[in-house]
Amino acid sequence: RTLGMHRVYNSAFMNMLKKEENQKYRETVKNTITFDPQVLKRYVNFMNNPDEETAIAQFGDGDKYFGCCTLMITMPGLPMFGHGQIEGFTEKYGMEYTKAYKDEQPNQYLVDRHWRDIFPLMKKRYVFSGVDNFLFYDLWEDGHVNENVFAYSNGCGNERAVVFYNNKYEQAHGWIKTSDPYAYKNGTGIEMKTRTIGEGLNLTNEDDRYCIFFEHRTKLWFIRKSKEIIEQGIFVMLNGFEYQVFMNIYEVKDTPDHRYKILCESLNGAGCEDIETAWQEILYADLYSSMDKYINTVLPKVCLLKDTKKLEAILQDSKKEILDFEKQSLKVLKTLEAENK
Secondary structure: OOOOOOOEEEHHHHHHHHOOOHHHHHHHHHHHHHHOHHHHHHEEEEOOOOOOOOHHHHHOOOHHHHHHHHHHHHOOOEEEOOOOOOOOOOOOOOOOOOOOOOOOOOOHHHHHHHHHHHHHHHOOHHHHOOOOOOEEEOOEEOOEEOOOEEEEEEEEOOEEEEEEEEOOOOOEEEEEOEEOOEEEEOOOOEEEEOOEHHHHOOOOOOOOEEEEEEEOOOOEEEEEEHHHHHHHOEEEEEOOOOEEEEEEEEEEEOOOOOHHHHHHHHHOOOOEOOHHHHHHHHHOHHHHHHHHHHHHHHHHHHOOOOOHHHHHHHHHHOHHHHHHHHHHHHHHHHHHHHHHO
């Protein structure tokens, strides 16, 4: 850390994560940010190089590989992919080789998963590469710190992101709230500072504010009350080698119809494919229910029926479902007309 080199090849990243020496690597990060967070930007993080075994030999081709790869591209510094890493090649490569001796074909599963899970994050490197907004957290689980979980937030401009990764086979759960100390130059010297996850995400401590965010891997949207994040932190639950990257984080003020409050309480921590669609499903729940009954009980009986008397009898028996569907449809139409005025 004191060599003054512009770039430092960070072999600790590869070796410690491979061996799951998670506490040691977390201490490496903590020691760096308490000395000078700017040093993190000099690190070149990698999972293999010509002097080491291939990435697939060291990390496999499953969730552990992609979890560590996610760390590599979302930590401050410079991520470096090795030769054949994305393709899953098993042959080592170095300057002493004049040609490849194995006739290897790319592992299409690995290539596709890089395109889906890794490359979109690389397009957002500006959110992760700096250190001015980088905060590193402890995950508190049943009164102790779970050293296997890497948790940090970062950002650039108004964009913020949060990353979680469990580099162990065992499940992990707990809370993050306050960051680990980091060195801050205040103009007259250096002081140790900490910030909360609420501060890291620029949240507002008011009852009518809600935080909305998108999880990159599952492609789901989540909503939490800002005040609860500020006061309690964020609850995290991760299976073995599971990783989560929350992006597109923004805060909204609740509307007069309390849609975000209702939506937050209705989802109760679960994700949804689209925030607006989830609200529409709540708003028009009665209509959807009556429509479902109408489609599944009335229409199958009358679609192919030609006997007029039987048709009239069925319609009479289904009068309740038909009237309910009509009632809910008119209710929605009146609501839409009122909104458009």
